[in-house]
Amino acid sequence: MAMAALPISEAASVALSPALERAASRLASIVGPRAILSRPSELVTYSADGLPFYRKRPALAVFPETREQLIAVVRALAEERVPFVPRGAGTGLSGGALAENDAVVIGLNRLRRIISIDPENRRAVVEPGAVNAGLTRAASEYGLHYAPDPSSQTACTIGGNVAENAGGPHCLKYGVTLNHVIALTVILPDGELVSLGSTEGERDGYDLLGAFVGSEGCFGVAVDVTVRLVKNPESVRTLLADYTAIVDAARAVSAIIASGVVPAAMEMMDGPTIRAVEASIYAAGYPVDADAVLLVELDGLAAGLEEDVALVERLCREAGARSVRVARDEAERARLWQGRKKAFGAMGRISPDLVVQDAVVPRTRLPDVLAEIHRIAQETGVLVCNVFHAGDGNLHPNIAYDARNPEATARVHHAMRAIMNACIAAGGTITGEHGVGLDKLDYMPLVFTDDTLDAMCRLRDVFDPERRANPGKVVPVRSCREWRMAPNTRRGELPA
Amino acid sequence: MTSSDVRDAVRDATAARAPLRIAGRGTWLHAGRPVNATRTLSLSDLGGVVHYEPGDFTLTARAGTTLGELTSATLPHRQFLALDPFGDPSGTLGATVATAASGPLAYAFGGPRDNVIGLEVVTGDGAIVRCGGRVVKNVAGFDLTRLFTGAWGTLGVITEVSVRLRALPAVDETYAMAVDDRPDQLSALIAALRVASIAPLAMDLASPLLASRVGAGSTTTLLVRLAGNAASVRAQRRVLDTFGDVHDMPVDVWNIVRTAEPASAIVARLSARPSRMASVWTDAREAMAGVPGAMMIASVGRGIARCVLPETTPDAARRLARCDATVIFEQLPAALWKEIAPSPVSDRLSRDIRERFDPAHVLNPGVLGEAVAP
Ligand SMILES: Cc1cc2nc3c(=O)[nH]c(=O)nc-3n(C[C@H](O)[C@H](O)[C@H](O)COP(=O)(O)OP(=O)(O)OC[C@H]3O[C@@H](n4cnc5c(N)ncnc54)[C@H](O)[C@@H]3O)c2cc1C
Secondary structure, eight states: OOOOOOOOOOOSOOOOOHHHHHHHHHHHHHHOGGGEEOSHHHHGGGGOOSSTTOOOOOSEEEOOOSHHHHHHHHHHHHHHTOOEEEESSSOOSSSTTOOOTTSEEEEOTTOOOEEEEETTTTEEEEOTTOBHHHHHHHHGGGTEEOOOOOTTTTTOBHHHHHHHTOOOTTHHHHOOGGGGEEEEEEEOTTSOEEEEEOSSSOOOSSOHHHHHTTOTTSSOEEEEEEEEOEEOOSEEEEEEEEESSHHHHHHHHHHHHHHTOOOSEEEEEEHHHHHHHHTSTTOOOOOTTOSEEEEEEEEEOSTTHHHHHHHHHHHHHHTTOSEEEEOOSHHHHHHHHHHHHTHHHHHHTTSSEEEOOOEEOOGGGHHHHHHHHHHHHHHHTOEEEEEEEGGGTEEOEEEEEOTTOHHHHHHHHHHHHHHHHHHHHTTOBSOSSSOOTTTTGGGHHHHSOHHHHHHHHHHHHHHOTTOOBSTTOSSOGGGSHHHHHOTTOOTTOOOO | OOHHHHHHHHHHHHHHTOOEEEESSSSSTTSSSOOOOSEEEEOTTSOSEEEEEGGGTEEEEETTOBHHHHHHHHGGGTEEOOOOOSSOTTSBHHHHHHTTOOOTTHHHHOOHHHHEEEEEEEETTSOEEEEEOSSSOOOSSSOHHHHHTTSTTSSEEEEEEEEEOEEOOSEEEEEEEEOOOSHHHHHHHHHHHHHSSOOOSEEEEEOHHHHHHTTSOSSOEEEEEEEESHHHHHHHHHHHHTTSOEEEEOTTHHHHHHHOSOSSEEEEEEEOOGGGHHHHHHHHHHHTTTOTTOEEEEETTTTEEEEEEETTOHHHHHHHHTSSSEEEEEEOOTTHHHHHOOOSTTSHHHHHHHHHHOTTOOBSTTTTOOOOOO
């Protein structure tokens, strides 16, 4: 959930603790003085991520350029026992890359090389700061691509994707980041370098790779990532179905899923989103009077694809589509997608601030939950724009508002909480791809029992017993057992 | 039987210092290293589907439910769980997840880690942990689901499993083709298949003995399972025809493959980068040469060869262990484990996980070769 933006003191410099002072000079000698930032004015960029609610200024930000520098940085911080937060592109939507003023941000955006592409085995090894779309571009000469495609793919990093277990429209058919990571080299918070997964076949024993993916920077820093690449489909067909009632669109989603055809992607946009997109430079030709549009993409072998297209078209119509349009060429297809991919940007133009939300519901519950979200929006008087991965039941109910207006902000918070509760009540969960970070800490006890949260704390403590890596994120510290059992500790304080 | 019964059993075992051998239906207890247990905790009474909403393509069942029972539950809705581990359908869902066992379909659908969406687990300290959920996409919290999957029960007793299901394809056909498995020829074939216009659900190379068991002749044979709509399967079949002499097989051939190995056997999986498949196949074949009853099946797209030997041929097992591949034994005579199968729980992280989730070492102690106090 959201909090009002915290003002940050504008003092020119801030006194550092002795440990931080020592760390700062060691880091400067590792990366060179120009690759470390400490002035408040320089740190502004590193005081927020893609979520507008939180601002926190780290003590320092350091930018290693080589693997050796990264390892040396983490080891120096371990020796000085200074907390740190890894940061990719900062596009995260849960406040995950923010650091308190006693912590160091390790910026990974200079470690952005694609180390190797192995077309025969369809895999690539990349540095953590390699940009998602850049990998697909590099793989394209081999007829391959990297399948997980978050809408932020032109900016976000593979390291950030691994940390968040990022998804994207095409994850419906191809799977999320977890399904595409083969191996990782990780530097643990204590400075030990470990390899998780395996590039040479199966890996016996505990699935440490699976545990690391989605650990939101709390288990260490990914130093390099080996990912699977996917063969480009022989053929791609994209359909746009438009509806005068969003529940009909939701029924079409259910019917398509039930038919057994697995679309590459199945995305929905509601009326407010359509109108925001159409009023922007990203206008995609969506019908502005529609209550919802459904964008369905089918891909794969050319043979048999037209049969699937015909089936999906029929199911869309049977659910009440006013029209179904099949993109005739690549240009039309690109335009239909541009509206979807730039929808957040388009919404951002309606009002100064935008909360991008993320929740998941069982797919059969989409019609009721969408109706409930509509009701909540009316009741609280906020503008909700839904644009989401309908095929997975992964909702993004976004609220456009003006954060300078405290009364409006309060209503936004109220609506967000009500929407989250509705998703949980429908059997869903609080995040499908954006992570918990700071933003959803308070929701964790709504979906997990104390014993489950405690088990998560135990897992974190294996990777980071000192809790120095991205402290205070993902699991509320008060859920950890030793915390629950220590009656005198104060809320929000780390037990020693 | 309920999850609280399991929790009580774990707590009792801890209090009595009586380690548990966790069992499903007991169809595969000969797998893994010998366990130093004094009691058996059987989950065979903890069965039944808890929740199944066909429209969501998800299902939740108690751990003792057999894979066969799941098939009966989902088939009427033309859905299936895409896990086909070796063994017969009386194996349980819990054991499949605990051992991360997969079969030929893993080529298209992945293994348990890719199909399980949530778990209920009783950890060694007697806590009931519910991780993941019933939705197909979920990043709430650290991924305990992946941690417990494949942990062989050493971190917790799995009591309930939620999985994603798939729709039965309109057409599902399997074809067989005799293959020249000399290294260069095999390597060229695999490379050509990789770029061919086919999208198989499974593509496995069967050794001559296994091929004859499924009635596909007595030479090394490629089994290819193609699915989709009729037009797609027809076109893919035509592509296969360009590779050799293709025969139709009954789709039941996969059940025969899965149950072909004798219960008491040596079983090893050899894996490598997929591009090394032909060389792994050749090495394994040589390691098993002359051993009567030896069989092999390899998932060519995944680069994994599964080798089955009679229990009485430890030297062949030793030779497999020395092959230039990642070698993971599933079944071995008790005395051989220490000699040729190093424990995967030897690094700091794995050992620490073991300690934190089962501090009293009551859950399947020793099954992963991990150091546990007696
Ligand atoms: C317009 C927009 C659209 C988006 N669309 C999607 C979408 O479709 N699907 C989706 O899943 N997400 C989406 N996101 C969210 C975000 O882009 C993803 O979470 C992305 O994976 C974050 O990558 P990043 O490099 O920006 O990470 P950051 O924001 O820099 O960091 C995110 C987390 O990862 C950790 N981290 C970063 N690098 C490493 C590393 N090397 N090792 C360990 N931890 C690390 C950080 O500590 C932090 O906790 C969107 C965001 C925006 C702004």
